[in-house]
Every structure is written in structure tokens, then in C-alpha cells.
Amino acid sequence: DEVGYIKINNFAITTHDEFKKGLRELKGQGMKKLILDLRGNSGGVMDAATMIADEFLPDGKLIVFTMGKSTPRQDIKATSQGDFEQGELVVLIDEWSASASEILAGAVQDNDRGTIIGRRSFGKGLVQEPVTFRDGSGMRLTIARYYTPTGRSIQKPYDEGVDKYYEDLGNRIMHGELEEADSIRHSDSLRYTTPGGKTVYGGGGIMPDIFVPIDTVGLTDYFLAIRNSGLLYRYALKYTEDNRETLRRFNDLASLDRWLSDQNLLTKFVAYAGKNGIPPRTDQIAISEKVISVQLKAYIARNMLDNKGFYPIWQQIDRTLLDALNYIGSI
The missing domain is CATH 3.90.226.10 (2-enoyl-CoA Hydratase; Chain A, domain 1)
Structure with missing residues (x-):
């Protein structure tokens, strides 16, 4: 690129x-x-x-x-x-x-x-x-x-x-x-x-x-609650520690991203959030599904691969960066 x-x-x-x-x-x-x-x-x-x-x-x-x-x-x-x-x-x-x-x-x-x-x-x-x-x-x-x-x-x-x-x-x-x-x-x-x-x-x-x-897409009350409570980051850290041996097998971001996408992170996180004081709200979770899933993957990838793992995943929900990529790719 x-x-x-x-x-x-x-x-x-x-x-x-x-x-x-x-x-x-x-x-x-x-x-x-x-x-x-x-x-x-x-x-x-x-x-x-x-x-x-x-x-x-x-x-x-x-x-x-x-x-x-x-x-x-x-x-x-x-x-x-x-x-x-x-x-x-x-x-x-x-x-x-x-x-x-x-x-x-x-x-x-x-x-x-x-x-x-x-x-x-x-x-x-x-x-x-x-x-x-x-x-x-x-x-x-x-x-x-x-x-x-x-x-x-x-x-x-x-x-x-x-x-x-x-x-x-x-x-x-x-x-x-x-x-x-x-x-x-x-x-x-x-x-x-x-x-x-x-x-x-x-x-x-x-x-x-x-x-x-x-960008306000996906910013429901449920998402704001889990973000402001720090649960997204805490769960990503817990998930990394619980699965570190498996995660170490992935030396490149593409394969790690694919593996994480198959791990049903959203469902597991919603259960974790419920146990930590934020009950599920199905209608709002459906709206915020992408932003929650991408942020979880990005935090886990950063735990394993530093910022080189974080930003390429995060950009999937970063409208400003996506617009910049489209613009610079056209000139």
C-alpha cells in the first residue's frame, strides 16, 4: 500500500x-x-x-x-x-x-x-x-x-x-x-x-x-454506558489474559483479526457487562453491534501487537480516517 x-x-x-x-x-x-x-x-x-x-x-x-x-x-x-x-x-x-x-x-x-x-x-x-x-x-x-x-x-x-x-x-x-x-x-x-x-x-x-x-452511528445509551464504565477495555484485557497462549500463535494482524471475528465476542461481552451492572438492551445492542465488536477486537489486538494491531482494526469504524483514505487514494 x-x-x-x-x-x-x-x-x-x-x-x-x-x-x-x-x-x-x-x-x-x-x-x-x-x-x-x-x-x-x-x-x-x-x-x-x-x-x-x-x-x-x-x-x-x-x-x-x-x-x-x-x-x-x-x-x-x-x-x-x-x-x-x-x-x-x-x-x-x-x-x-x-x-x-x-x-x-x-x-x-x-x-x-x-x-x-x-x-x-x-x-x-x-x-x-x-x-x-x-x-x-x-x-x-x-x-x-x-x-x-x-x-x-x-x-x-x-x-x-x-x-x-x-x-x-x-x-x-x-x-x-x-x-x-x-x-x-x-x-x-x-x-x-x-x-x-x-x-x-x-x-x-x-x-x-x-x-x-x-460520527454518532451506533452511539446508543447502552454503548455509552459500557464505554464510560470502562467495561470494554476491562473485558478486552481479561479476554487477552484468559486466551494469551492461543493469541500468541498469531504473528500477523490479518490472521488474528479473522480468528477474533469467529469468537462471538459480542455475546460474551454482553454477558460480562450484565454481571458487572449493565443489563442487556437487545434493541440498542443491535444498533451498536459493529462499534462494540470492532472496539473489542482493536483493544485485544493492541494487547498483543501494540498500536500496529490497534489502528488498522479501529479504522473500520473511524469515519474521518476512512474519508481521509478515500481522499488521499483519489489524488
Whole structure:
């Protein structure tokens, strides 16, 4: 397959090295197109994000800049050391992608380097400086903001007060922004244009090029109860321990997936959930059957094969990833 997939859950000191290692392995397997998944990534070490952006951009391209009322502008630009400056690139974001994730996604979008797919990101882009007091306590002082290459502020505004700022995501959900592209509000005063002529919007966060609504298929009260209680993960762990000798026989994901599909996991799990305080609801189980079964298989596969076993199975119910695969396969 020419399409590679890398998921970054957060940005740590070692993330760039781990990314380069993963990228080399995928290129060695024939990868020519890459999907970079930043969904749920709330940030972390900013340098890790800018170094990964550098892997995609040619020498001299602006990655991000900072500027404040009393802080002069500082630019961070790409070098000539990028390992993936040519192949097709898709970046996945959602409402929980924040900070360093938004810096990376904004650099890709504003330089016309790739396509952003998903939902508008969180909108967290402040430069803060720690201040330590004599008694050992401290505070973080905001001195500047992060801006994408076209000049968009990543930070969502405080114009309507602190309370409204913290209620922003809840309001986005209430207004249907996570479900309908038409519910997203654009301000003409915050319209920007990339060097390639693409229109992008400011106002806080990164707006995707291709919107994918949050997937509510299979989200019954029964499914939410077993998910929120942690029973899905606990049963997958129990099943792995009870069947570890058998599971060890499978060295590849395809054969493990086929075997698990024949084990009637759903029926066994429903009985387990019933013994742990969540009685079966036949009508809702029928609606949630696929999402429950796939998640169980994915968790078990991760227990045996790490994330290389988890994500290929999980993508069967991941609408955003499936849309990204369809898109990148068409270009």
C-alpha cells in the first residue's frame, strides 16, 4: 500500500525522533502518501511540532511566528533537512487538537503542503513565560501569541469574556458545528489567502479543508454506558489474559483479526457487562453491534501487537480516517 499512517497522541521531547523512525520504516515499505493523525492531541513540546513540520516543508518556508505587544516578532522557518517534502499529505484534526498540533496543522495548510481533514481545532496558541516567586510558588505570564504563516492567530479570542471563552466548545456542540459544516460561522474580516490561492479563516483554531462531522452511528445509551464504565477495555484485557497462549500463535494482524471475528465476542461481552451492572438492551445492542465488536477486537489486538494491531482494526469504524483514505487514494 502506498498510504502510510502515523498517529501522534502528544508532543514530547522524543516525538520528532520517533516520527522520523516511523517515517523511514513506512518509506522502506513503499509509502508515497502519508496520513498524519493529530486528533485528540492537546499539544506538548512546541519544538517537536515545528521539527516535524520541517520534515514536510522546503528550506525557508515559514512554519509559525510569535508576536506580542511588548515582544517582537520571531519567525521559525523550515530547513533543507526535510524527509517528506514531496509526497501527498493529509493531516487529521478535531475539536481536541490544540496548541502544538495547531502549529503543525497550520503550517501544512498555510503553505499549501497538504490537506487538513476533520473538524475545527481547539484554538490554543499562547506563548507563556514561567515566573517563580521567593516562596516557591509561581505563575505563567502570557507574553505573545502563535500565528500561522498567513498571519492567523491560533488562539481563540477572549472578546466576550473569560466565561464565554471556556464555554466555547460547549457552544460549538450546541450550535451543531461538530455535526454540520453549514453550522460553522465564518467572518469575512478573518479571511486569509494562502500562496496557492486557497481561502482559510482565522478566529481561533484551524479550520479543516474537508469537514467530517462527528460520527454518532451506533452511539446508543447502552454503548455509552459500557464505554464510560470502562467495561470494554476491562473485558478486552481479561479476554487477552484468559486466551494469551492461543493469541500468541498469531504473528500477523490479518490472521488474528479473522480468528477474533469467529469468537462471538459480542455475546460474551454482553454477558460480562450484565454481571458487572449493565443489563442487556437487545434493541440498542443491535444498533451498536459493529462499534462494540470492532472496539473489542482493536483493544485485544493492541494487547498483543501494540498500536500496529490497534489502528488498522479501529479504522473500520473511524469515519474521518476512512474519508481521509478515500481522499488521499483519489489524488
